[in-house]
Amino acid sequence: MTIKNSIEVKNLVKTYGDVYALKNVNLQIAQGEYFVLLGPSGGGKTTLLRSIGGFIRPDKGSVAINGKNVDNLPPDKRPTSMVFQGFALFPHMNVSQNIGYGLKIKSISKDIIDEKVNKMMNLVGLSGLSERMPNELSGGQQQRVQLARALILENDVLLLDEPLSALDAQLRKDMCIELKRLQKTVGITFVHVTHNQEEAMSVADRIAIIANGELLEQGTPREIYSNPKNKFTAEFIGEKNIFKGKVLDFNKKLINVDIIDDTIKIANLNYDIKTNQEIYLSIKSESIDIIKKNKIEKSISKNNETINGKVSEITFLGQFVRYLVVLNNGKEIQVRTNHEVKGLKLKDNVALSWNIEDFLLHQN
Amino acid sequence: MTLRDDFQPIWKLLLKWLWLSFVVFVLMAPVFYTMYISFNKLGFGAKIYTFTFQWYINVFSDKQLLTALGWTMILAGITLPIVIPFGLLSAKFYKKSHNKVWIVFVLLSPLFVPADILGSALLVFFKNLNKIFTFLSDHTGLYFLETWFDLGIMTAVIGLIVYTLPYVFVVIMITMARYRPEQTEAARDLGATAWRAFWEIEFPQIRAGVFSACAFVVILTFNEYTRTSLLKGGFDTFTSVLISQMLNTGMSEESYAMASIVSLVAIIIVAVILISTSISKEKLEKQTRRINEPAIK
Structure with missing residues (x-):
């Protein structure tokens, strides 16, 4: 079965003076997909979104929506x-006027507008608030009005530019659930820009990582989280344990990596590497086991790699406990457990172990 | 600027208000005194004060003054629909531009040139332009061109535009600074044309600034003497008549009455602008506060 593309971006380039906002970006988004553009501020994700929406004219490349090239169409002519980021509601119009504005422009009769506005208000959970002015609404309500105002036009694609950035943490979580539900209900393509990894993971069918104007990698939330191909992606999704190293030797199953004063053995997951090549290693803090030891020693078991260190910091973070361990080479490694390790104190000697497949290798 | 500080003693606050009131009084005392003597039947310098409206009645029977008032209103009426769109476009351009300093410099530079220098520069410019247009009309047969840059209403209006545009730009720019351009983008995204997005979304939010700018233009047209009298080609505008009357006869009681009317109108206009601006500012701050506060579901 072939997946029908809702959006196809080809070789998109956008510069501002000498600065590249987008560098040859290629992207395909399937129809009905919830797609998230994730990356740090200034990385180019909003530029890409605005290029799709027609608010920015790219220097090179093309954008097609539903197979039709839209390069020369202004925003109001695109499907x-x-x-918008923040709340771009019209402050001099009440909720129903805001929601119905797009239909009013299309010269649709007032009865039909009223009917559609009511339906949309029910869908986004705004019933009974039609007469309120935007300044009488909470942040969450204002964002629902924006959603309703955009969805009422029944276009094929909804573009969301940091839609939850102005909301507090709890409300953001609730709105993520709400957005996902809405997307399933209306069945159209959602393209959502965010710099928040948790937000992206909780709503996306697929995620693209964008930084410095480049699309670094894309995949499902699980792929991005569990197996980031790129060092930047690993760092961006919150990985603290990243080490620079050099490939000592390798075979089909294992790679020996020198990380200064220590050697680590990792599984070879078909990496394209050479001996003496400089690489980066990363491991998730929750993939490491921490055991209290009385003596510093180093041992390698069959499937697990073990390394010794000393606890330098213990932080209780509610749902989990974070240990900072200083290794023999002076590097710090972060370990996260669901519970406190009994009797473990600051400056205790510990052994850290992990499955060799948990260490990932990144070439850049 | 705020005069309130939760930790300062109340007498300091009172002292500040007292100082502010004193400054306002010193600035406005001559105007109030003019108003005071404009109601005295026996005029300026009399030892006895007898209240009367007679000088005001005389003002409205002075044909020369009323004609001059009419001319001034006509000048303001022609200048307004030209300078306001110019100011609006300049402010919009300023908001979008990356090189804001240069735009401010170019638009505000007429303010830094003394009135008589700018007025005489424009006068020379128009005289030379007139020669070119006369030449053109002689050689093309388009005789209506000949009088285009004769000194008169058109040259006076151009002079007023040069004079008032910086003020209009500043007033509208300040109001426009609070406007969020995403709203225009949202309207465009919903299908509005650029004009409709401006008229239905942006304009209602900058209306106060545009109306304030209109009021400023009217006040400035009344204030203006040098440029208008040089460029109008006849000393028959309101301020020029008032000044020539004063020079010829000294300040008459009618002049005091007229000056009082103009001052009062100007004070009322400025007060209305200040009050409406502070009300809309308060509204906007309230809204911004709500947006910035952590949202409650």
Whole structure:
């Protein structure tokens, strides 16, 4: 079965003076997909979104929506609607006037507008608030109005530019669930820009990582989280344990990596590497086991790699406990456990162990 | 600026208000005194004060003054629909531009040139332009061109535009600074044309600034003497008549009455602008506060 592309971006380039906002970006988003553009601020994700929406004219490349090239179409002629960062509600119009504005422009009769506005208000959970002015609404309500205003036009694609950035943490979590539910209900393509990894993971069918104007990698949330191909991705999704190293030797199953004063053995997951090549290693803090030891020693078991160190910091973070361990080579490694390790104190000697497949290798 | 500080003693606050009131009084005392003597039947310098409206009645029977008032209103009426769109476009351009300093410099530079220098520069410019247009009309047969840059209403209006544009730009720019351009983008995204997005979304939010700018233009047209009298080609505008009357006869009681009317109108206009601006500012701050506060579901 072939997946029908809703959006196809080809070789998109956008510069501002000498600065590249987008560097040859290629992207395909399937129809009905919830796609998230994730990356740090200034990375180019909003530029890409605005290029799709027609708010920015790229220097090179093309954008097609539903197979039709839209390069020369202004925003109002594209089959897209946009939810803006912050709250771009019209402050002099009440909720129903805001939601119905797009239909009013299309000269649709008032009765039909009223009917559609009511339906949309029910869908986004705003019933009974039609007469309220934007300044009488909470942040969450204002964002729902923006969503309703965009969805009422029944376009094929909804573009969301950091839609939850102005909301507090708990409300953001609730709105993520709400957005996912809405997307399933209306069945159209959602393209959501965010710099928040948790937000991206909780709503996306697929995620693209964008930084410095480049699309670094894309995949499902699980792929991005569990197996980031790129060092930047690993760092961006919150990985603290990243080490620079050099490949000592390798075979089909194992790679020996020198990380200064220590050697680590990792599984070879078909990496394209050479001996003496400089690489980066990363491991998730929750993939490491921590055991209290009385003596510093180093041992390698069959499937597990073990390394010794000393606890330098213990932080209780509610749902989990974070240990900072200083290794023999002076590097710090972070370990996260669901519970406190009994009797473990600051400056205790510990042994850290992990499955050799948990250490990932990144070439850049 | 705020005069309130939760930790300062109350007498300091009172002292500040007292100082502010004193400054306002010193600035406005001559105007109030003019108003005071404009109601005295026996005029300036009399030892006895007898209240009367007679000088005001005389003002409205002075044909020369009323004609001059009419001319000034006509000048303001023609200048307004030209300078306001110019100011609006300049402010919009300023908001979008990356090189803001240069735009401010170019638009505000007429303010830094003394009125008589700018007025005489424009006068020379128009005289030379007139020669070119006369030449053109002689050689093309388009005789209506000949009088285009004769000194008169058109040259006076151009002079007023040069004079008032910086003020209009500043007033509208300040109001526009609070406007969020995402709203225009949202309207465009919903299908509005650029004009409709401006008229239905942006304009209602900058209306106060545009109306304030209009009021400023009217006040400035009344204030203006040098440029208008040089460029109008006849000393028959309101301020020029008032000044020539003063020079010829000294300040008459009618002049005091007229000056009082103009001052009062100007004070009322400025007060209305200040009050409406502070009300809309308060509204906007309230809204911004709500947006910035952690949202409650």
